[in-house]
Amino acid sequence: MTQQLDLFADLASDPAPVPATFAAPPKPQAVKQAPRPKAVPTIEPSPQQPRRSSGPRPVREPHRRALEIGEAVAARWHNLHGGTAIEVPIGVVAALCLIRQKDLQGPDLKEQILNQDGPQLICMLREIWSTHWLHRPDLIDRARILHEWLNDDVDRHREHAVRAITETALRQGLLDLTGHEDPYLRSATDVLSPVMTSMRSHGAQKGLGEYHTPAPIAEALSEMITLENLADFKLALLPPKQGMHLHDPCAGSGGLLRAAAQRIREHGADPKNFQWSMVDIDPIAAACAAVNAIVWELGPRVTVACADALANPKAVEDAMKEARAVFEHRDEVFGKASAIAGIRKMQRLLESIAA
Template identity: 75%
Template sequence: MTQLDLFADLAGRTADPEPVPATFAASPKVRATPPPPRHPKHSLSTTAESPAPRRSGRPRPVREPHRRAIEIGEAVAERWHNRHGGTAMEVPIGVVAALCLIKEKDPNGPDLKAQILAQDGAQLIAMLREIWSLHWVHRPDLIDRARILHEWLNDEVDEHRMHAVRAVAQTALQRGLFDLTAHEDPYLRSATDALSPVMTCLRSHGARQGLGEYHTPPPIADAIAEANLGHIAGLGLNLREPKEGYHIHDPCAGSGGMPRSAAQSLRERGKDPAAYQWSMVDIDPIAAACAAVNAIVWALGPRVTVACADSLANPNAVEDAMKEARAAFERRDEVLGKARIIAAIRRTQQLMEQALSPAA
């Protein structure tokens, strides 16, 4: 079941959410659509089916980004299996997730896509490790939640897997991943969920049925989020304007499609999603990992909690995940503290060696 509570008021509270979910009907499966026409770099077209501009004056691109994401997911899955990448679907998803974390700050600068495509397998593996490490410094809680997508990089990557990983990265970039995710503007970066189709296409139909995994199509998620946020387009109904500090919670989040739609709706109202508290829960570790990565990609802000649990069996899943998040920050601070001490010792040793050397 897809559930979403957009109105758990947390005024005066910034630590412990108290979500009270409201249940919606089960969502249908994602269905692939024909591939879209090619567009210039980092362009997101608005089709004739797009709605009129909202309060922000910006129309929401509806069809093109979602269709492109499905095309990327299908191509990545096909390339991974053609290269006999194996059953560890967290590897190709982790590659795409790491690439989603890259932002191109200067569109007029060097072609980042071309630079990555020119890397050999070892260089690409080193880059992926660096991406995850840098983001762990800033958000250890979310990167720890996404551990299943990057822990394979802690081991030595053999030549066969390296070639498969490089093929996945090449396919995702050549199919236009950066057109969806590399924008500096979080509104454009959040136009679609690039990880959901990758995860869906890599997972067998039987596995999805066993997990009860059915991702809400983005247009439906947009409609549900819009209705819950209190403004129904075309009817002019303003029921409840979401106030800063409200808690937006999805206890069956998948990779975060509903929160993405809610964040976009907030931005179209001129509001910053970072001013709200977000929590997402999913029983599937890979889905929860994708939600954690998406929380960074979509710039949901510092007050995001992602739990991997059965929200029906564990009503305290969010609170438990918050404890884990605090522990992750403590570990980060401890590691960085030790790193600074080691760096200071090495620097002192270098200065002493320089002072004692005959040349000095």
């Protein structure tokens, strides 16, 4: 049977090494497409599920569609009296942004997800986050506020709310924005920004000083920035020079850098060959920026810090140190797991010989 849930198309069977962001900057290389290894299967489709002939199609007015998704998710959550834990619905949408359909000729991914009951859906969300943690523990750890609630027992009420949010986001066309194989199409808009801002009251946004740059303005700015300068780095000639560091000290969910990455692709370069850093004082915004860095495929040299950029000018450097520690922890966990698996394999072999 065809497996449809592609948790991360670039996910290797072994954990990824520490990104070059946390070591010496790599020398610029020619742009080329990296091979895509096999994905990790998760959902067993039913033979009765409808089949599709093509994948998601580019959406007209993607920014408007993203806003509609954000408003619909917020309305559904509040109608269900979901409570003040807005990281739950935002985390659900963020997890769904990290998946896409592997077999374009196979059963429809959206219907596969919607056919799951509450406990199955919770298990799927946990697996999405844990699988991505193996590949980018630094970014998934930065997004911890969006998924740490899954570490606890999820009661029936929250289970029902999570199911409703999943249904709302998918029915509103989330996968039409984020389910593309092509990162350029996946980066057409920032879905998490309107979800986050719609979930918060006007007073909460004002108190946080949170004003996200509208996507069209971000794109216009990025066009000028690409031609002029970005984050103190002169970009006088096109295309942008590979290896350059692009930084946003008040990044929100990363909208400006998304637009910059799109311009870089349009000029024939690859965002993976650049260095990216984002800082935001709001933990949820920083978490969304970390998820977006994966969705938009900004590459291995991405750092997301949750800090006050004015009070801590070394926020990015501190975040790099934290990231190194997270990678070391990941490698330690994976090493122990591999050792245990080896011991069990040997035990089974000895038992078979003894039998």
